[in-house]
Amino acid sequence: MPQPTPTACLALADGTLFYGTGFGATGQTVAELCFNTAMTGYQEIMTDPSYAGQVVTFTFPHVGNVGVNPEDDETAEPVAAGMVVKWDPTSPSSWRAAEPLKTWLERRGRIGIGGIDTRRLTRAIRRQGAPHVAIAHDPEGKFDIEALIEAARGFSGLVGLDLARDVTCAQSYRWDEMRWAWPEGYTRQESPKHKVVALDYGAKRNILRCLASAGCDVTVLPATATAEEVLAHSPDGVFLSNGPGDPAATGQYAVPMIREILDKTELPLFGICLGHQMLALALGAKTIKMNHGHHGANHPVKDLETGKVEITSMNHGFTVDSQTLPKGVKETHVSLFDGSNCGIRMSDRPVFSVQYHPEASPGPQDSYYLFERFAAAMAARAQFA
Numbered sequence: 001m002p003q004p005t006p007t008a009c010l011a012l013a014d015g016t017l018f019y020g021t022g023f024g025a026t027g028q029t030v031a032e033l034c035f036n037t038a039m040t041g042y043q044e045i046m047t048d049p050s051y052a053g054q055v056v057t058f059t060f061p062h063v064g065n066v067g068v069n070p071e072d073d074e075t076a077e078p079v080a081a082g083m084v085v086k087w088d089p090t091s092p093s094s095w096r097a098a099e100p101l102k103t104w105l106e107r108r109g110r111i112g113i114g115g116i117d118t119r120r121l122t123r124a125i126r127r128q129g130a131p132h133v134a135i136a137h138d139p140e141g142k143f144d145i146e147a148l149i150e151a152a153r154g155f156s157g158l159v160g161l162d163l164a165r166d167v168t169c170a171q172s173y174r175w176d177e178m179r180w181a182w183p184e185g186y187t188r189q190e191s192p193k194h195k196v197v198a199l200d201y202g203a204k205r206n207i208l209r210c211l212a213s214a215g216c217d218v219t220v221l222p223a224t225a226t227a228e229e230v231l232a233h234s235p236d237g238v239f240l241s242n243g244p245g246d247p248a249a250t251g252q253y254a255v256p257m258i259r260e261i262l263d264k265t266e267l268p269l270f271g272i273c274l275g276h277q278m279l280a281l282a283l284g285a286k287t288i289k290m291n292h293g294h295h296g297a298n299h300p301v302k303d304l305e306t307g308k309v310e311i312t313s314m315n316h317g318f319t320v321d322s323q324t325l326p327k328g329v330k331e332t333h334v335s336l337f338d339g340s341n342c343g344i345r346m347s348d349r350p351v352f353s354v355q356y357h358p359e360a361s362p363g364p365q366d367s368y369y370l371f372e373r374f375a376a377a378m379a380a381r382a383q384f385a
């Protein structure tokens with residue numbers, strides 16, 4: 001059978017080429033390439049601000065089949081630089097679909113490539129360790145291959161890159177929307193009890209919903225807010241969000257701000273993903289780049305304090321080096337895939353964080369208890385205030 005002319009091309013920095021069918025925006029983009037193994041949630045993945053600077057390969061083949069809708073965005077715009085899928089996305093079939101994935105992606109200026117052997121590409125990502133990539137989409141099928149490979153080689157990578165400033169909010173705002181679906185065994189706190197300042201390094205909306213649902217009155221502040229600005233809100237607790245880029249690159253603003261909060265107050269503090277990594281840095285530990293990171297919705301994590309295993313959602317390319325945790329900081333969770341650090345806490349204070357995503361929408365709900373733990377820490381403190 002004659003093959004259709006390819007309308008998209010993907011080049012890895014080592015010169016490996018993949019041809020496919022383009023969808024979404026036309027043009028060219030360069031980024032780091034990762035793979036995500038989740039079976040659902042392509043819209044949440046594409047709009048998760050933590051994916052800034054990355055093109056996502058979806059290992060699950062059915063992408064686009066439920067279209068996109070106005071409710072599932074984790075932020076206002078897609079943030080991932082592009083998407084790679086096995087097949088050209090199918091027409092949407094869902095009562096919730098408001099638009100097909102292809103036009104949504106096109107309107108929002110992001111390139112997609114279908115018809116790619118994503119198993120072969122995923123093996124290349126694992127072997128090469130998050131390679132740099134250039135993807136091009138041209139309906140005429142005209143590609144300057146040499147220039148595309150050069151563009152991939154020219155990408156400077158995520159190490160040392162501060163992207164949180166690019167995706168944070170411009171101004172502070174209040175958040176009161178709650179979760180729509182309820183994890184089993186938990187009750188919704190109807191009225192907020194705890195004033196929480198949430199630092200937005202690229203916060204996913206469902207994290208804010210989870211905080212509100214656990215009884216937090218949430219004020220979101222931009223990434224560069226100082227400790228003084230945070231404390232001016234007289235919070236009962238401080239939350240550090242997820243976000244893109246290298247945690248060590250936030251050393252100019254976020255890490256010193258967290259250190260100051262730790263030095264000046266005894267406030268409960270909770271961090272997720274980038275927030276976890278920055279808390280670890282503020283406490284004196286180090287972060288390192290992983291080979292190909294963790295991106296998926298079925299990552300087993302062991303809670304070292306209870307022995308329980310949680311199935312978690314993950315999206316990170318850096319990790320806290322547990323060998324560098326200082327005295328007084330405990331490793332609380334580890335990945336059962338590779339033993340990497342997944343959680344820490346201070347031994348003597350309600351200051352804790354996790355590498356994975358307890359808000360997980362969609363995804364496993366096992367880790368929702370962490371939001372309740374944060375609320376309980378604030379309630380306990382209020383009792384003795």
Ligand SMILES: NC(=O)CC[C@H](N)C(=O)O
Pocket residue numbers: 050241242243244245246247272273274275315316317318319
């Ligand atoms: N989801 C996140 O917050 C990601 C954190 C960080 N950018 C990493 O890749 O490790």
